[in-house]
Amino acid sequence: MNLTILGTGNAAVTKIYNTCFVLQEGKDCFLVDGGGGNTILSRLEEAGVSLNDIRTIFVTHKHMDHLFGILWVMRMICQKMTKGAITHDVTLYAHDELITLLRDLTKTLLPGKHARFLDEKLHLIEVKDGEKKEILGRETTFFDIHSTKAKQFGFTMQLGNGEKLTCCGDEPYNEADEAYVKDSTWLLHEAFCLYSQADKYQPYEKHHSTVKDACELAERLHVKNLLLYHTEDDTITQRKELYGREGSAVYQGNLFIPDDMETFEL
Numbered sequence: 001m002n003l004t005i006l007g008t009g010n011a012a013v014t015k016i017y018n019t020c021f022v023l024q025e026g027k028d029c030f031l032v033d034g035g036g037g038n039t040i041l042s043r044l045e046e047a048g049v050s051l052n053d054i055r056t057i058f059v060t061h062k063h064m065d066h067l068f069g070i071l072w073v074m075r076m077i078c079q080k081m082t083k084g085a086i087t088h089d090v091t092l093y094a095h096d097e098l099i100t101l102l103r104d105l106t107k108t109l110l111p112g113k114h115a116r117f118l119d120e121k122l123h124l125i126e127v128k129d130g131e132k133k134e135i136l137g138r139e140t141t142f143f144d145i146h147s148t149k150a151k152q153f154g155f156t157m158q159l160g161n162g163e164k165l166t167c168c169g170d171e172p173y174n175e176a177d178e179a180y181v182k183d184s185t186w187l188l189h190e191a192f193c194l195y196s197q198a199d200k201y202q203p204y205e206k207h208h209s210t211v212k213d214a215c216e217l218a219e220r221l222h223v224k225n226l227l228l229y230h231t232e233d234d235t236i237t238q239r240k241e242l243y244g245r246e247g248s249a250v251y252q253g254n255l256f257i258p259d260d261m262e263t264f265e266l
């Protein structure tokens, strides 16, 4: 299975795209969040992911930098369904508030000929905290990250051989989710900026963490591979080096600071 990070930025970035990614098993793709707009379409194209290959979508929360790209993906999938270019069913998972919001938005914004596929072939399915689904043939458990801002879910996916990939969304780890995060083979976690630049970026005011915070957490919870995203983009040309240096000082595992469009074999 391949993981392609379509975007690595926080909400306000201009040099890179907002955080979203796709998991790919052969031609079967699982899209997680959509970034803030139409750029998702070119990112998917660049990643070699056809809209026809996206069978499953998950949206973590309702913030614009995660949601609006999903509206574009839904629009284009419905358009293809109208033309008969997509004949299979597509499933979008999210928590209750988000499902209601997405249904309202798409029914309002999409033309009737596209919107008629909602709940008919494009299924909007609510998931609850702790609920399991099979995605890409793997058991996937969704969990509430206990956000203080907008209700947000992450997920953990069993990769086989006792390995698992866990996505904590775009806010710091909460102790309530220890069972999901601990011993993850891959952990996808946000890092708004360097700890050494916390005074400049004020990550804690925005309920975000720093590179050092995320790396200390990964060390404590025995995470094998830590991937950091949802960052600022001022330091983009030196981000790998600067973040890597700060993180490696406190974390013994494999630390990845991907650029947009980097792919990982899991």
Ligand SMILES: [Zn+2]
Pocket (backbone or CB within 6 Å): 010, 011, 063, 065, 066, 170, 230
């Ligand atoms: Zn965000």
